[in-house]
Each structure stands twice: as C-alpha cells, then as structure tokens.
Amino acid sequence: MGFDGLVVTDAMNxxxxxxxxxxxxxxxxxxxxxxxxxxxxxxxxxxxxxLDSAVTNNDIDEELxxxxxxxxxxxxRWLGLDKEKFIDTTKVKQEVINNVNHRRLAVEVAEKSITLVKDDKNLIPVNPADYYKTSCIFLTDRTIPYQPEEKILFxxxxxxxxxYVKTHKLVLTSGEIDFDNAFADAKTSNLILLPVFLNIKSFEGNILLDSTYVEFVNKILKLNKPTILISFGNPxxxxxxxxxxxxICAYGKVNVSQKAVVDAMLxxxxxxxxxxxSIPNTKYIYKSGLLKNSNGLYFPKEKADSNYNFxxxxxxxxxxxxxxAFPGAVLLVAQRGKVVYHKPFGKHTYDxxxxxxxxxxxxxxxxxTKVLGTTSAxxxxxxxGKLKLDEYxxxxxxxxxxxxxxxxxIRNxxxxxxxxxxxxxxxxxxxxxxxxxxxxxNTKLNSAPGEKYVYSDLGIITLQKIIEKISGKTLDEFLKEKLFVPLKLWHIMFNPPLEYQYYCVPTEFDKEWRHSLxxxxxxxxxxxxxxxxxxxAGLFSTAxxxxxxxxxxxxxGSYGEKQFFKSTTVEEWTKVQNEQSTRGLGWDTKSEENSSAGKKFSLNSFGHTGFTGTSIWADKDRDLVVILFTNRVYPTRDNKKIIKFRPILHDAIIDAVDYF
Structure with missing residues (x-):
C-alpha cells in the first residue's frame, strides 16, 4: 500500500x-x-x-x-527524543495539547469520518428554514440524569x-414520564433528531441499543416525520x-465530531x-456510505479560524x-470548502x-478577468461541444x-x-x-502559431469575440446567465452601476489619457x-x-447540487499543458522558481495575477485557495513592490495552514 510509517497493534490483552x-x-x-x-x-x-524464541526458530525473520x-x-529522532528523553509537562500543556495544528487536524479527521449510511428521503442537507420546530432527543448510555447546567455541544x-429546538436528554434510568414528554414534543415538531451516545465497551458482551430505546425509536418512526438517527459511538x-x-455515524462523541455532524447536516x-x-441485519456493508457535496463555500462569522495561527x-x-506596497487589500483563504481567513486591510487611498x-x-x-470570466465562458x-480546442x-x-x-x-x-x-x-x-x-x-503575427510563448491580451480578446459569436450574447450577458446569477453572485460584474460605485476601490490617477482618478x-x-x-480585463469583484x-x-466543476463544468474539463484546463511554459488552458500553473505563489505551494497548483495588484492561487494537494485583492497601482502603476510581497505572503500562508 506504500505506507512507510509505524504500524501499531491494538491492545494484545x-x-x-x-x-x-x-x-x-x-x-x-x-x-x-x-x-x-x-x-x-x-x-x-x-x-x-x-519473540526471541520465534526468531531463533525462524518463525520470524530477524530482518523484520x-x-x-x-x-x-x-x-x-524525529520527535527529538534522542536529545531530550524527559518530557517537560508544562511544555506539553502549552505546545502540544493546545496546539492549533493538532486541533485543526482533529477537525479534519472528524469531518472526513462523518458517514451518511442512509438517507431514504433526502433529508440531508437540512435547511433549517424548512423546519419551525426541531425535537432533539438524546439517547445515552449513562444512568445518572443530566443536570440543567450540563451542556452538550451538539x-x-x-x-x-x-x-426553535426542544431538547430532551434520556438516560438508561429515565422513567415513563420522561419518554412521554419527549414523545409529546416530537409529535408537534417538524424535524426529529435522535443523537445516540452509546459506546462499544470491552467485556460488555452487547453492542445493541437498550430495548426501551428501541421501543421508543420505533414509536417515533410511526409519526412519519422527518427523522435522523445519529450515532456518536456505536455504528x-x-x-x-x-x-x-x-x-449518520460519527464514531465518537468528542466535541469536534459533534460539531462536524451539525456542519454535515447543514x-x-x-x-x-x-x-x-458491516452492520448486521442490514444491507449496509463495509465501505458503504453516501457521498454528498456541501451546499457551497462556507463563510463562518469569524474573520479568522482560531484553529489556524495567522x-x-x-x-x-x-x-x-x-x-x-498598496493602500488597501482584502485577503481571503479557504481550505476544504470553508473560508478560514477573510480580512480587509487599509483604505481606498493613503489619505x-x-x-x-x-x-x-x-x-x-x-x-x-481572463480566467474567472473568459476561461470559464x-x-x-x-x-x-460548441468550442473545439484544435479548431482554427x-x-x-x-x-x-x-x-x-x-x-x-483556440488552443493557441x-x-x-x-x-x-x-x-x-x-x-x-x-x-x-x-x-x-x-x-x-488584421494584426500580423510576430511568430508562427505554437512556436513561442507570449502572454497576449489580444489573443484573449479574440477568444471573447469567438465566445460571443457562438453564444449570441455579449461576454457580460453570457457570464451572468451561466455563472453569476445561478451562483447568486451579485458583486462580480463588468461596468459597476452607480449604486456599486461607493464599494469600488480606486486604481490609478491616469495622467496620460483620462486625466482623472x-x-x-x-x-x-x-x-x-x-x-x-x-x-x-474589466471585471470588478469582491474576494x-x-x-x-x-x-x-x-x-x-460542481457547486452544491449543480455541475457547472465536467470534472475532466476542470482537471485538464488547470494543469500544465507542455514544456514551453507553465500555462494551463487559460490558467497559469505554479512554476518551480520565481512564482508569485512563493516557494511552498505545491506544483499541483494553478492561479493567475492581475495588473492592478490582484491574484488568485489554488493548491489542489492542500485543497487551498488564496485570494489577494489590492489596488497597488494607486496612485501610480510604477509602484511594483507587490512583486516581492506576494511570494512572501503566500509562503507565510502555507506555514499557517500546514500541520507540521
């Protein structure tokens, strides 16, 4: 399988x-x-x-x-134990137990472990707006009743x-009145959630639900209401x-798993x-699990995820x-479908x-515009099938x-x-x-097609005219219809109208032609x-x-339930095409040296820059997107400090998102 790390047994006792x-x-x-x-x-x-005897008897190869x-x-040696064999417990508490890298890794493991075993009525993802009242009835393996001050993160x-969520926390010693109260609330609810806190314990000889819980769940099911059973432990x-x-299976009740289940449901x-x-007496066997895409990029309320050190x-x-280097900027970092950093800096100008x-x-x-707009079109x-790459x-x-x-x-x-x-x-x-x-x-070529790489605005304007000819629409109309409106993107556009002007960041004071800011x-x-x-060029956008x-x-190529592009198209267009340059189709890819993405983004990355001080880089290996929007050309395009700034920033972002 190619694994070269340490392999450890479970408890041999x-x-x-x-x-x-x-x-x-x-x-x-x-x-x-x-x-x-x-x-x-x-x-x-x-x-x-x-073990010594087994080696002597040739039952184990000594080389193993x-x-x-x-x-x-x-x-x-990797852990430094060859130099420091004794552990400073104060350092463990400060640097290991509460380490943001470890917390972030725990979140990733929890999120990737969530298993949707069945969803017969397509309840997942849940839209809370569809349900006025939700009953959340915990079925737990404890015997001591929960006290009012005892909180459960889920x-x-x-x-x-x-x-509106009405919660009941049932335990193995709950009485008939407790079950009746929970059932009464379930009857008047629009959605019923049944989180089960039941661990598999050694030497118990039983992995099943208590019979009282089984009877209660079956009674709930007869209500024929949207119901989701969630296992926080025993699958x-x-x-x-x-x-x-x-x-839904979460395999444990640690906080990161509880939060991951809610995020998955939503x-x-x-x-x-x-x-x-494999689950006995069901059709759900080893490796079963439904795959569901998220609703789209998730924007939390926090400007920076506390599990990262930015x-x-x-x-x-x-x-x-x-x-x-620039008077103002917005930096956005997204990883695994979630915005983990989104902050504005500075002002429109230096005033x-x-x-x-x-x-x-x-x-x-x-x-x-070349990549987000024209290449997408x-x-x-x-x-x-209306545009062929090798057609003249x-x-x-x-x-x-x-x-x-x-x-x-077209490929050229x-x-x-x-x-x-x-x-x-x-x-x-x-x-x-x-x-x-x-x-x-009517322009003449400077070299034969395919002979030489020259980054050309003229070529992309030509592509625009082809898109408009095929579609019968102007580029801005085509992108609104196919991309911006379906995604409900109201802040990316050509020619922002008057009501958007306040939000538009100034670029250059044009002294040569327009003689104005x-x-x-x-x-x-x-x-x-x-x-x-x-x-x-021409698109205006928020990060x-x-x-x-x-x-x-x-x-x-997908977003929510909609497939915008074929997956094979996305893969092909965002990878390097030949040895002549680092270009993909429309997109650029990461070069080994002198990249605006710095030295630490993987070579399996694609992106682009914009003259005004904008850039986008995406690392497929890390499932990472970095968007830096600045107006570095204010007050003049002669300011080129961003050329040195960008690689340093992107390297710092990799240091912040990598675990070790």
Missing part, C-alpha cells in the same frame, strides 16, 4: 486475542503481519522471550525486527443554527432500528465517510500597507480620511484569417502561443470599440475602449464572489 491464541502465536502473527510496535501484551517479559527497530529509532450548536445500532429513514462540509464495518500573515499585510476597505469592497481585478462552450480561429471568425493568421487555433489562444503581440496601445490611435476589434483581426471604471485602457467589457467561482474548480 483483548479477550479475542488471549482466548484464541497463545502468546507465542500472537506475537509471531503480529510481527509477520507488519506491525512495528506491539502494545499491551498480557505479560511483557513473556512477550519479549517468545531490525527494520522495525530502525523505524522506531527514526521516529524518536445541542448548543443546533440551537445556534436552527429555529451498529442501525441493526436495532433499520427502518429509520436517515442514519451542508457546510462534504460528506465522504465510509463504514469501517498572526504572521496579519503582520505581513499591515507591513505591506505601512511600506506602501487619512479615505474610505476603509471592507469585505464588500469591489476591486478592478484586471487580468483575473470558454469551458462552458467546450463542455457543450477562422472557423468561428473568418475575418481573423487576414495577414497569415489562418493556422491559429488559451496557451498564449498564437504568435499575436502581447498588446497594442490602441488608446493612442483609436477611439471606438469596433476599430479595436478590426485592428486585432480611475474609480469604478476599468483601469485597462484597451478594455475601456471596448466599453468596459473585454476578455482580458468572496471570486472565492465561490474558485470553489467550483476545487470541487471539480
């Missing part, structure tokens, strides 16, 4: 081992199975002696022992997210009540767990403003009285063939190796949008000539709206 195997056979089988560490043998001295010892010593978190309880319509996280066992990231952002940046601030995202048409551009735009461009393909445009110039200063000699397009159609109008001169709707589009790509 369990009755299943002791009653069925001699110490000699148990030790022999455990080592030959590949275990490096054997824990809790009934008699340690005897275990050591029989040697390999295990080397792995154990390597692990001790219950508290439910009440934060649902309308086998479905055997006792197989008719329950929805069943559609805030993907549900991907699989049963590690202190250095905060200081870098403030330093960027202090050193005039003390300037408007402060907020999460609602809309930035001119410049060349991010091209992917839609590609999936529909002239097939869609016959006028493009002028002056030797007849061999340029997306890879920026069409041979077209990088850009032309159209604003210096043209004044109309049609004239700009005509000029591009550019705010709420596209900064790029060519896009401005094209009436603000251009394939290469939040851009993050939603990125989450589609991280989800391999």
């Amino acid at each position: 369990m009755l299943a081992v002791v009653d069925n195997f001699s110490t000699y056979d148990a030790m022999k089988l455990a080592v030959n199975a590949g275990n490096d560490i054997i824990i809790y043998p009934p008699n340690v001295e005897e275990a050591i002696n029989v 022992i040697n390999v295990s010892v080397k792995k154990i010593l390597a692990a001790k 219950d508290e978190y439910l009440k934060e997210n649902f309308n 086998y309880i479905l055997s006792d009540v197989p008719e329950v319509p929805s069943y 559609g805030r996280i993907n549900i991907s767990g699989r049963l590690p066992i 202190g250095f990231v905060d200081s870098l952002m403030n330093k960027g403003i202090a050193e005039s 003390n009285n300037a408007v402060e940046i907020s999460e609602e601030s809309m930035f001119d995202i410049a060349s991010l 091209a992917m839609f048409l590609y999936d529909e 551009v002239k097939t869609y735009l016959s006028e493009f063939a002028a002056n030797g461009k007849e061999k340029v393909t 445009l997306l890879l920026h190796n069409s041979g077209l110039p990088a850009f032309n200063p159209f604003y210096k000699y043209l004044s109309k949008a049609d004239d700009v397009v005509d000029d591009i159609m 550019v705010k709420g109008k596209v900064h790029d001169e060519t896009s401005y000539l094209l009436n603000g709707v251009a394939g290469h 939040a709206d851009a993050a939603v589009i990125m989450q589609i790509l991280m989800n391999k």
Whole structure:
C-alpha cells in the first residue's frame, strides 16, 4: 500500500486475542503481519522471550525486527527524543495539547469520518428554514440524569443554527414520564433528531441499543416525520432500528465530531465517510456510505479560524500597507470548502480620511478577468461541444484569417502561443470599440502559431469575440446567465452601476489619457475602449464572489447540487499543458522558481495575477485557495513592490495552514 510509517497493534490483552491464541502465536502473527510496535501484551517479559524464541526458530525473520527497530529509532529522532528523553509537562500543556495544528487536524479527521449510511428521503442537507420546530432527543448510555447546567455541544450548536429546538436528554434510568414528554414534543415538531451516545465497551458482551430505546425509536418512526438517527459511538445500532429513514455515524462523541455532524447536516462540509464495518441485519456493508457535496463555500462569522495561527500573515499585510506596497487589500483563504481567513486591510487611498476597505469592497481585478470570466465562458462552450480546442480561429471568425493568421487555433489562444503581440496601445490611435476589434483581426503575427510563448491580451480578446459569436450574447450577458446569477453572485460584474460605485476601490490617477482618478471604471485602457467589457480585463469583484467561482474548480466543476463544468474539463484546463511554459488552458500553473505563489505551494497548483495588484492561487494537494485583492497601482502603476510581497505572503500562508 506504500505506507512507510509505524504500524501499531491494538491492545494484545483483548479477550479475542488471549482466548484464541497463545502468546507465542500472537506475537509471531503480529510481527509477520507488519506491525512495528506491539502494545499491551498480557505479560511483557513473556512477550519479549517468545519473540526471541520465534526468531531463533525462524518463525520470524530477524530482518523484520531490525527494520522495525530502525523505524522506531527514526521516529524518536524525529520527535527529538534522542536529545531530550524527559518530557517537560508544562511544555506539553502549552505546545502540544493546545496546539492549533493538532486541533485543526482533529477537525479534519472528524469531518472526513462523518458517514451518511442512509438517507431514504433526502433529508440531508437540512435547511433549517424548512423546519419551525426541531425535537432533539438524546439517547445515552449513562444512568445518572443530566443536570440543567450540563451542556452538550451538539445541542448548543443546533440551537445556534436552527429555529426553535426542544431538547430532551434520556438516560438508561429515565422513567415513563420522561419518554412521554419527549414523545409529546416530537409529535408537534417538524424535524426529529435522535443523537445516540452509546459506546462499544470491552467485556460488555452487547453492542445493541437498550430495548426501551428501541421501543421508543420505533414509536417515533410511526409519526412519519422527518427523522435522523445519529450515532456518536456505536455504528451498529442501525441493526436495532433499520427502518429509520436517515442514519449518520460519527464514531465518537468528542466535541469536534459533534460539531462536524451539525456542519454535515447543514451542508457546510462534504460528506465522504465510509463504514469501517458491516452492520448486521442490514444491507449496509463495509465501505458503504453516501457521498454528498456541501451546499457551497462556507463563510463562518469569524474573520479568522482560531484553529489556524495567522498572526504572521496579519503582520505581513499591515507591513505591506505601512511600506506602501498598496493602500488597501482584502485577503481571503479557504481550505476544504470553508473560508478560514477573510480580512480587509487599509483604505481606498493613503489619505487619512479615505474610505476603509471592507469585505464588500469591489476591486478592478484586471487580468483575473481572463480566467474567472473568459476561461470559464470558454469551458462552458467546450463542455457543450460548441468550442473545439484544435479548431482554427477562422472557423468561428473568418475575418481573423487576414495577414497569415489562418493556422491559429483556440488552443493557441488559451496557451498564449498564437504568435499575436502581447498588446497594442490602441488608446493612442483609436477611439471606438469596433476599430479595436478590426485592428486585432488584421494584426500580423510576430511568430508562427505554437512556436513561442507570449502572454497576449489580444489573443484573449479574440477568444471573447469567438465566445460571443457562438453564444449570441455579449461576454457580460453570457457570464451572468451561466455563472453569476445561478451562483447568486451579485458583486462580480463588468461596468459597476452607480449604486456599486461607493464599494469600488480606486486604481490609478491616469495622467496620460483620462486625466482623472480611475474609480469604478476599468483601469485597462484597451478594455475601456471596448466599453468596459473585454476578455482580458474589466471585471470588478469582491474576494468572496471570486472565492465561490474558485470553489467550483476545487470541487471539480460542481457547486452544491449543480455541475457547472465536467470534472475532466476542470482537471485538464488547470494543469500544465507542455514544456514551453507553465500555462494551463487559460490558467497559469505554479512554476518551480520565481512564482508569485512563493516557494511552498505545491506544483499541483494553478492561479493567475492581475495588473492592478490582484491574484488568485489554488493548491489542489492542500485543497487551498488564496485570494489577494489590492489596488497597488494607486496612485501610480510604477509602484511594483507587490512583486516581492506576494511570494512572501503566500509562503507565510502555507506555514499557517500546514500541520507540521
């Protein structure tokens, strides 16, 4: 399987081992199975002696022992135990037990373990707005009644997210009146949740629900109300009540698991767990489990997740403003479908009285238009079979063939190796949008198609015109219809209308052409000539709206229950295409050296930058998205400090999100 870590047995003093195997056979089988560490043998001295005998008898290869010892010593060295053999308990409490990395790992393990075994009536994800009253009836294996001050996190978190929740906590000694009260509330509820706190205990000889609980659950089921049974421990309880319509397993009642179940029910996280066992008397066998995507990118109320240490990231952002790399910025970090950091910094300008940046601030995202806008539009048409990568551009735009461009393909445009110039200063000699397009159609190539990589605005404007020709709609209309409106993204657009101008962050004071501060109008001169709707630049967006589009790509084309792009399309377009450059199709990918994403993002990353000081990077290996929106061109584009700033920031973010 390729695992090269330490393999550890379960407790060897369990009755299943002791009653069925001699110490000699148990030790022999455990080592030959590949275990490096054997824990809790009934008699340690005897275990050591029989291991020695098994090696002498050639029942265990001595080399197996040697390999295990080397792995154990390597692990001790990795932990620093070769230098410091005694543990400082105060450090353990401060640096290990309460370590944010460990807490974050615990959350990830809990979320990935949640298993939706059955959901016959498609109750998951639950929309709290659909249920006025929810009954939450705990079935527990304790005998002492809960006191009023005893809180259960699952219950508290439910009440934060649902309308009206009535809770009952039943124990094994609960009387008939307790069950009757719980049932009475269930009868008047719109949704019934049955969290079960029942652990599998050694030497009990029983893994089933108490018969009183079984009778009560079956009585609840006869109400024919939406009901979800949740196991916080014993996954086998479905055997006792197989008719329950929805069943979730969390395998334990630790707080992270309780919170993960609520998030899973609400559609805030993907549900991907699989049963590690088969449940007797049901059809649910080992590895069963329904897969459900989250409702979409989850935006918690907190600006920064406390399970991450973003202190250095905060200081870098403030330093960027202090050193005039940019007057204002919004930084958003999302991991595993959840926004874990979303903070505004600075102001619209360096003026003390300037408007402060907020999460609602809309930035001119410049060349991010190429990927979030034009590339997305091209992917839609590609999936529909209307746009073919290796078709000549002239097939869609016959006028493009002028002056030797007849061999340029759609793929060339997306890879920026069409041979077209990088850009032309159209604003210096043209004044109309049609004239700009005509000029591009008649432009000569600087090199043969496919021969040379040259990042070209002209190529993406050409792609825009192809998209418009195929769809019969302008680019802005097409993106609204296919992407922005279905996702309910109201703060990403071309040409922000008057009511959005307050939120638009200014870019440059244009001294050469427009002779004014550019705010709420596209900064790029060519896009401005094209009436603000251009394939290469023109979109304004909040970091939040851009993050939603990125989450589609991280989800391999899906968002909630809707599949926007084919998964194969997303995978192909976001990976490097050839050795000529780091480009994917439309997107760029991470280079080994001199990347704006720094040194620590994996090579399995894709992203892009924008001239105004914007960037997006996504690391597939880490399921991580980083969006940095700034207006670094204020007051002048000559300010290029962000070039050095971006790699340092992205490296700091990786340090904050990686576990070790």
